[in-house]
Amino acid sequence: MPYPNDRKYTKEHEWITPDGTIGITQYAQESLGDIVFVDLPKVGTEITAGKTLGTVESVKAVSDLYAPASGTVAEVNGELATSPEKVNKDPHGTWMVKVKLKNPDELNGLLSAADYEKFAGEEAGH
Numbered sequence: 569m570p571y572p573n574d575r576k577y578t579k580e581h582e583w584i585t586p587d588g589t590i591g592i593t594q595y596a597q598e599s600l601g602d603i604v605f606v607d608l609p610k611v612g613t614e615i616t617a618g619k620t621l622g623t624v625e626s627v628k629a630v631s632d633l634y635a636p637a638s639g640t641v642a643e644v645n646g647e648l649a650t651s652p653e654k655v656n657k658d659p660h661g662t663w664m665v666k667v668k669l670k671n672p673d674e675l676n677g678l679l680s681a682a683d684y685e686k687f688a689g690e691e692a693g694h
Contacts, residue, residue: 570685572660576636576675577684583660584636584675588667592624592633595688597659600626606648606655608633608665613641615667617674622664624655637674639667 571577571593575585581596597603605625615621615635622633643666647654654662669675679687 571681573681575681576678577681577687578634578636578678579687580632580634581688582634582636584667584678586672586675588637588639588642588669589663590621590633590636590665590667591663592655592659593684593688594659595692596624596631597656600624600631601628602626603652603655606652606664608644608648609641611641611644615639615641624652633664635667636678637667637669638671639669642666642668 575583577583577593581593582590583593584590603624603626606622608622609615615638617635617638619635620632621635624631624633645663645665648664
């Protein structure tokens with residue numbers, strides 16, 4: 569699975585674009601299975617890099633979502649309240665929250681697509 573090069577990745581399997589759009593990776597989606605509920609923060613919520621910003625519930629488990637960078641939630645993908653399965657269909661095309669980044673340089677500490685792909689492959693035992 570090629571991961572898009574236009575974003576950075578976390579070891580907790582979230583992605584973030586330079587404009588502060590956040591979602592989960594294909595690897596995370598495949599690990600979770602069918603997603604049935606997504607709990608996201610409200611617009612205006614301050615999030616901190618490395619801290620929980622919400623949860624994703626699947627038929628297998630509930631998993632925390634971690635903020636790849638710090639900032640203020642500017643927009644929440646409301647479609648996920650009624651159609652969480654969109655994440656299963658297109659995890660790299662389905663965003664969860666958009667954040668006004670406090671410090672865009674925080675993204676420099678995250679994984680590139682190639683580094684994430686290697687990390688996810690090692691975690692999967694390949």
